[in-house]
Amino acid sequence: MQKPLFGLLIPMLFITQLSIAQEKKAESAEELAKKLANPVSSLISLPFQVNTDYGIGRFNGSRNIINVQPVVPISISPKWNLITRVVLPIISQFDITGEKTHQSGLSDVLATAFFSPKEAKNGLTWGAGPAILIPTATNNFLGTKKWAVGPSAVALKQANGWTYGGLINQLWSFAGDKSRADVSQLYLQPFIAYNWKSGAGIGGSMELTQNWKTSTFSGIFVPTVSGVTKLGKQTVSLAAGPRIPIAGPSSSRPNFGWRAAVVFVFPK
Numbered sequence: 001m002q003k004p005l006f007g008l009l010i011p012m013l014f015i016t017q018l019s020i021a022q023e024k025k026a027e028s029a030e031e032l033a034k035k036l037a038n039p040v041s042s043l044i045s046l047p048f049q050v051n052t053d054y055g056i057g058r059f060n061g062s063r064n065i066i067n068v069q070p071v072v073p074i075s076i077s078p079k080w081n082l083i084t085r086v087v088l089p090i091i092s093q094f095d096i097t098g099e100k101t102h103q104s105g106l107s108d109v110l111a112t113a114f115f116s117p118k119e120a121k122n123g124l125t126w127g128a129g130p131a132i133l134i135p136t137a138t139n140n141f142l143g144t145k146k147w148a149v150g151p152s153a154v155a156l157k158q159a160n161g162w163t164y165g166g167l168i169n170q171l172w173s174f175a176g177d178k179s180r181a182d183v184s185q186l187y188l189q190p191f192i193a194y195n196w197k198s199g200a201g202i203g204g205s206m207e208l209t210q211n212w213k214t215s216t217f218s219g220i221f222v223p224t225v226s227g228v229t230k231l232g233k234q235t236v237s238l239a240a241g242p243r244i245p246i247a248g249p250s251s252s253r254p255n256f257g258w259r260a261a262v263v264f265v266f267p268k
Contacts, residue, residue, distance in 0.1 A: 027267045029199025029228040036237050037163040037193045039154050040083045040116040040127035042073045044266040055255025061095035083114040091142050105138030112152050126155040131169045135176055146176035148183040166190040184212040199228030218248035222259055237263040
């Protein structure tokens with residue numbers, strides 16, 4: 001049975017706390033929850049998201065992915081922010097490439113920069129910019145060995161406790177290992193959430209991927225419950241829920257899975 005790489009979180013969290021934790025002006029749990037539901041809000045955050053899937057492929061494999069996802073907004077003018085977002089996956093998988101096999105290590109990094117207006121209009125906000133896939137995988141089975149780039153965009157509306165919208169990106173490879181397959185992939189993530197004044201919330205998102213090279217489509221639905229709280233003096237958001245497969249080829253589609261996340265929040 002697979003064991004999640006929780007041991008890696010401790011030193012990473014410790015280093016992060018030392019390097020960027022500072023005294024911040026307190027914000028209400030409701031306001032923080034609202035900002036966390038917005039991918040292009042002006043809020044520094046450090047999410048650690050654990051995704052575990054079981055029953056993958058012909059060998060009934062399992063996979064655990066820890067996504068380290070720092071989000072840093074940068075003010076570039078009185079009206080505009082640049083929201084930088086990096087996703088660093090740390091993977092451990094068993095019985096995926098064959099019976100009694102195991103691979104672990106880093107996967108490819110996805111870095112995105114959203115140019116976004118600072119002020120929403122009637123609760124509507126958006127962001128757009130480039131996304132780049134960086135071949136940082138430490139194992140041949142955990143990455144593409146390709147550099148890829150393309151556009152990314154997000155749009156959402158917030159009103160009366162609700163947040164709903166979607167994120168999209170398209171990546172095309174332009175360099176890398178010539179012996180590996182080219183990348184041409186569309187990713188779409190519609191999402192919806194409701195937050196109470198306490199900071200508690202419920203929500204759901206769909207993660208839909210179209211691989212144009214292999215003509216395969218995969219999708220997963222993730223309903224979650226969440227809440228904003230304190231760990232000592234540190235503000236955090238906690239979330240958890242199942243991962244429900246809705247589409248995908250039998251060779252890679254899991255039977256079921258779960259997600260848990262902790263987001264370290266650094267209000268201004």
